[in-house]
Amino acid sequence: MTSDPLLIVNDLKVYFDTEQGVSKAVDGVSYMVRPGETVCLVGESGCGKTVSALSILGLLPQPPAQIAGGEVLFKGRNLLELAEEDLQSVRGREISMVFQEPMTSLNPVFTIGYQIEEVITNHEGVSHKEAEIRILKLLQDVGIPSPKERIHDYPHSLSGGQRQRVMIAMALACSPDLVIADEPTTALDVTIQAQILNLFRELQEKRGMAILQITHDLSVVAGIADRIYVMYAGIVVEEGSVWQIFRDPSHPYTMGLLESLPGRREKGQELATIPGTVPDPTMKPSGCPFHPRCSYFQESCRDQFPPMCNFGDDHLARCPVIHAERIA
Amino acid sequence: MKDSASEHTLSGETFGLPPQQTRLEEFWSQLRKNRLAFAGLVIFGFFFLVAVVGMLLTTGTSPVLDPSLVRLQEKLRPPLSGPNLESLLPEEVPPLRVYLLGTDELGRDVFARMLQGAWVSLTVGFVAVGLAVIIGVFLGGLSGYYGQNSIRVGQVILVLLALWVVLGWSGMSGVYLVVLAAAAVVVLASMVLLHRGKSHGPFAVLDAQLISVDALITSLIDIMLCFPSFFLILTVVALLPASIYNIMIVIGLTSWMGAARFVRAEFLSLREQDFVTAARALGISDWRIIFRHMVPNAIAPVLVSATIGIAGAILTEAGLSFLGFGVPPPHATWGNILSDGKNYLFDAPWLTIIPGLAILVVVLSFNLFGEGLRDILNPKLRERH
Ligand SMILES: Nc1ncnc2c1ncn2[C@@H]1O[C@H](COP(=O)(O)OP(=O)(O)O)[C@@H](O)[C@H]1O
Ligand SMILES: [Mg+2]
Numbered sequence: 001m002t003s004d005p006l007l008i009v010n011d012l013k014v015y016f017d018t019e020q021g022v023s024k025a026v027d028g029v030s031y032m033v034r035p036g037e038t039v040c041l042v043g044e045s046g047c048g049k050t051v052s053a054l055s056i057l058g059l060l061p062q063p064p065a066q067i068a069g070g071e072v073l074f075k076g077r078n079l080l081e082l083a084e085e086d087l088q089s090v091r092g093r094e095i096s097m098v099f100q101e102p103m104t105s106l107n108p109v110f111t112i113g114y115q116i117e118e119v120i121t122n123h124e125g126v127s128h129k130e131a132e133i134r135i136l137k138l139l140q141d142v143g144i145p146s147p148k149e150r151i152h153d154y155p156h157s158l159s160g161g162q163r164q165r166v167m168i169a170m171a172l173a174c175s176p177d178l179v180i181a182d183e184p185t186t187a188l189d190v191t192i193q194a195q196i197l198n199l200f201r202e203l204q205e206k207r208g209m210a211i212l213q214i215t216h217d218l219s220v221v222a223g224i225a226d227r228i229y230v231m232y233a234g235i236v237v238e239e240g241s242v243w244q245i246f247r248d249p250s251h252p253y254t255m256g257l258l259e260s261l262p263g264r265r266e267k268g269q270e271l272a273t274i275p276g277t278v279p280d281p282t283m284k285p286s287g288c289p290f291h292p293r294c295s296y297f298q299e300s301c302r303d304q305f306p307p308m309c310n311f312g313d314d315h316l317a318r319c320p321v322i323h324a325e326r327i328a
Numbered sequence: 329m330k331d332s333a334s335e336h337t338l339s340g341e342t343f344g345l346p347p348q349q350t351r352l353e354e355f356w357s358q359l360r361k362n363r364l365a366f367a368g369l370v371i372f373g374f375f376f377l378v379a380v381v382g383m384l385l386t387t388g389t390s391p392v393l394d395p396s397l398v399r400l401q402e403k404l405r406p407p408l409s410g411p412n413l414e415s416l417l418p419e420e421v422p423p424l425r426v427y428l429l430g431t432d433e434l435g436r437d438v439f440a441r442m443l444q445g446a447w448v449s450l451t452v453g454f455v456a457v458g459l460a461v462i463i464g465v466f467l468g469g470l471s472g473y474y475g476q477n478s479i480r481v482g483q484v485i486l487v488l489l490a491l492w493v494v495l496g497w498s499g500m501s502g503v504y505l506v507v508l509a510a511a512a513v514v515v516l517a518s519m520v521l522l523h524r525g526k527s528h529g530p531f532a533v534l535d536a537q538l539i540s541v542d543a544l545i546t547s548l549i550d551i552m553l554c555f556p557s558f559f560l561i562l563t564v565v566a567l568l569p570a571s572i573y574n575i576m577i578v579i580g581l582t583s584w585m586g587a588a589r590f591v592r593a594e595f596l597s598l599r600e601q602d603f604v605t606a607a608r609a610l611g612i613s614d615w616r617i618i619f620r621h622m623v624p625n626a627i628a629p630v631l632v633s634a635t636i637g638i639a640g641a642i643l644t645e646a647g648l649s650f651l652g653f654g655v656p657p658p659h660a661t662w663g664n665i666l667s668d669g670k671n672y673l674f675d676a677p678w679l680t681i682i683p684g685l686a687i688l689v690v691v692l693s694f695n696l697f698g699e700g701l702r703d704i705l706n707p708k709l710r711e712r713h
Contacts (some may be wrong), residue, residue: 054605058610059605059608059609061476063476077440088611088612088613089611090611091608091609091610091611092609092610092611092612093611094608095609096611097609097610099602099605099609100602101602103607104601104602104603105602105603105605106603107603107607107621107625108603108607108625108707109621109624109705109706109707110621110626118612119610119611119612122610122611122612122613122616123611154707155709166431167606170606170610171610173610245363295497
């Protein structure tokens with residue numbers, strides 16, 4: 001796929017003013033989504049995935065958040081510089097978002113039909129009748145059984161999985177070019193998780209929208225991603241195709257993540273873990289933020305911020321140590 | 329990718345659309361199901377009917393029931409007692425030939441007075457409380473939702489200019505007005521430019537942040553709460569021409585703080601809820617989110633306080649009338665019947681019991697209706713009935 005990128009996030013920095021000092025939640029993140037592809041953003045909780053996604057759509061309250069730098073180019077326009085009114089017409093129509101908590105992401109006082117209709121009529125001048133036909137089609141597409149009866153239901157009478165399907169229907173209501181899914185399956189049972197992920201894939205085949213999947217779970221990624229960005233402490237530490245990341249991980253953090261996947265251990269063997277904890281975003285280690293936990297640690301890691309090293313074929317990782325090793 | 333047209337050309341028949349039920353119809357059917365709320369509405373409708381009929385029967389030059397007819401020889405008659413036909417002139421005899429609710433200390437027919445007072449008392453209660461709720465929800469909503477967002481110098485100047493123009497409309501010369509209006513337009517235009525372009529021209533000072541929306545509104549609430557509201561009302565009423573509508577408005581303008589605080593508190597927690605972020609992420613505007621999505625979730629405590637506020641407003645009107653600021657006598661209101669009657673609490677208890685009961689029933693019926701409304705607005709509570 002070599003079409004023009006749909007979304008380019010370029011060196012995005014988002015800081016929070018907190019009582020403990022400036023929290024550098026996102027500290028120079030770059031990624032790119034091409035039309036129709038699925039890109040995954042992977043990383044432990046707290047590494048800044050949600051913050052980077054919310055700032056694409058200008059949804060972070062400022063203050064306390066503060067966009068400290070970078071740009072978000074969507075179809076060539078810098079979303080960070082758009083006025084609120086222009087952003088509102090991008091949200092839901094060109095880029096939409098599905099959230100982590102289906103139980104609380106729907107307004108309890110409106111029927112699901114009404115909430116989907118609101119998205120449609122908000123962006124397009126269609127009649128109630130037309131909208132209703134589209135809603136039924138959408139509900140059918142996202143796999144809600146007998147949509148005719150459910151359209152007048154309130155969220156509390158739906159299960160978590162069904163609510164997430166409704167959220168997806170809302171996100172797709174105006175056929176956006178990009179859907180950002182922020183851990184859409186984290187709050188769901190494992191069986192439902194698989195169904196929702198399959199649903200995303202089916203919908204993508206049908207409608208051809210691009211998807212930015214955010215997850216903390218590498219095992220989810222393998223089946224769905226075209227490309228993967230691994231994040232750690234507010235930066236991207238490795239990027240590449242699924243194949244490159246899983247077969248040839250080139251950053252110690254990615255390696256640690258892969259080793260700690262339950263499927264990889266021998267029977268009876270303990271699960272591998274990465275020693276230490278995620279750094280506090282207000283007090284990040286100098287140099288490479290991963291160095292206190294890293295088994296490839298060298299003195300230079302302490303004070304030099306690692307550059308992105310090229311491992312060939314758009315496979316990049318922020319680890320000069322491993323890069324030097326491989327070259328040698 | 330934007331082939332929504334071809335994608336959505338399915339016809340309604342594919343699905344056999346269910347019969348359409350508008351939101352109003354749904355509301356109505358929910359209300360019918362909730363018996364107490366429906367009863368509240370019926371009682372309440374009945375009182376309004378009584379008020380309208382009462383107004384028709386007691387106004388005009390020779391009303392059917394004359395509420396201000398003094399019959400000193402017939403004073404403090406208990407309810408259901410008959411008039412003494414020998415001592416009364418024929419035109420003084422009440423048309424029903426009985427004092428249905430007794431007479432007061434001047435021998436006036438309490439039934440006629442209650443009918444006459446119904447309209448004023450009901451409208452005072454509802455207009456005042458309605459106004460208080462509207463202002464309270466509006467300011468509380470803005471304060472809770474925008475919270476830490478700052479108000480800019482330019483916006484303050486703009487509001488001041490607008491107020492100046494509006495208040496000084498009659499008293500100012502044309503030249504003055506034109507200058508003010510032009511200044512307002514310049515400020516507005518430069519604010520829009522600043523907002524769009526983020527440039528730093530000579531007008532950048534207009535963009536300086538002054539104080540947060542929340543701080544402004546909460547301090548306004550606190551200031552309003554500092555004044556004993558009855559005296560605030562007295563002061564304002566003394567400046568305005570005496571009219572019952574002015575009183576309603578003034579009572580409303582001085583009693584919105586409770587509602588505003590309730591709504592603000594609810595909004596502070598609702599604002600963090602995922603459905604608000606989700607609605608924003610789908611491009612719904614702030615106004616719609618505040619008033620369409622959040623207010624129904626925050627309205628329950630407001631409705632409860634509003635029901636109590638209605639009784640309060642009726643009594644405030646009574647107090648004002650008692651001091652001569654409200655509805656001028658001899659026009660009756662439930663409040664002034666009640667406050668006149670309290671001097672005869674032991675000799676003529678019906679003079680306090682009857683208007684008291686009437687206020688109680690109105691408040692109760694509105695309370696039932698308000699509770700039902702809360703349940704209807706919040707579908708999770710519906711199943712309980
Ligand atoms: N409103 C906020 N105020 C202060 N810090 C915040 C706020 N929101 C997020 N953060 C910080 O940003 C970091 C990244 O959070 P987030 O993007 O939610 O992580 P995740 O990758 O799990 O989605 C966290 O360490 C968190 O402390
Ligand atoms: Mg998150």
